Amino acid sequence: MTEQKTLKGAVRLRGVGLHTGGVVELELRPAEPDSGVVFVRTDLLGSNGGSARVEARVERLGSRPRRTALVQGPAEVHTTEHLLAALCAAGVHNVEVRLNAPELPGLDGSALPFYEAIRSVGTDTQGVPPPEVRVSEPVLAQEPGEHGAWIAAIPCPEGFRISYTLDYSRLASAMGVSPAVRALATQYFDVLVTEETFAREIAPARTFVFEHEVRQLRAEGLGKGANTQNTLVLGKDGILENSLRFPDEFVRHKILDMIGDLYLLGAQPLGRFVAAKSGHALNVLVAKQISSPDALAVGRAVRESLSWNAR
């Protein structure tokens, strides 16, 4: 029987929030079966009558630009996706995540430090089966427009699989980039997500940004803690002041983000996610569709249009 898991002990991490630039102390603690992943804002404890808790659930999603934000009452937690991806891959269902600031630490820009912290304390089974999240009908989430991003989720008996196509070719042409950068602009990766494939192929992939976006982010008051060591910055001629861990590191990171966003469903989803150009907004939209009964109606519509096309 597959069982819910928690951590064997507590583990601490410390770092800077990529957007806020503030130092944050993080502590992961074991938690009871069926409690899920719960963030506790220790800086709010006492001032809000116990409302410092934020559940890592689809229902808690708030809308904030360029990142995943969870909101519950007066408490918010931002940039949760890299930690959630590591917890998802390690099969940790129940954990209390205590932090003293609104944003999780960016660390090296990947999920590897979070995954290593989880492994350093180990996990324990809890004798209770995990909630099942199964894609039983096709679900399609799509941005409007000819070049819009999309994600199709389809049933997949073999497990949790992601196939992702990243395509910045139009942006790269508009920027007038070098051939080396143009080669990075279109990437594809396919992975059956297991703890082993995650640790080896996905966890080390770091977040990235185009050089011109850095100015934009700063103007929006974001990216204050980002630098060329914790974020891959792609300029006209290549990566600034850093080098790639994988030739296709960008697409691997997009998959990492998607794993983290989909873990808001409360368990690893059983299904295949075929995605093109999607980001946090669409990732969480597909998660919402899977978690809501309306998803079935959407699935039927997709299936009907597919069979119509086949004729």
Ligand SMILES: [Zn+2]
């Ligand atoms: Zn990310």
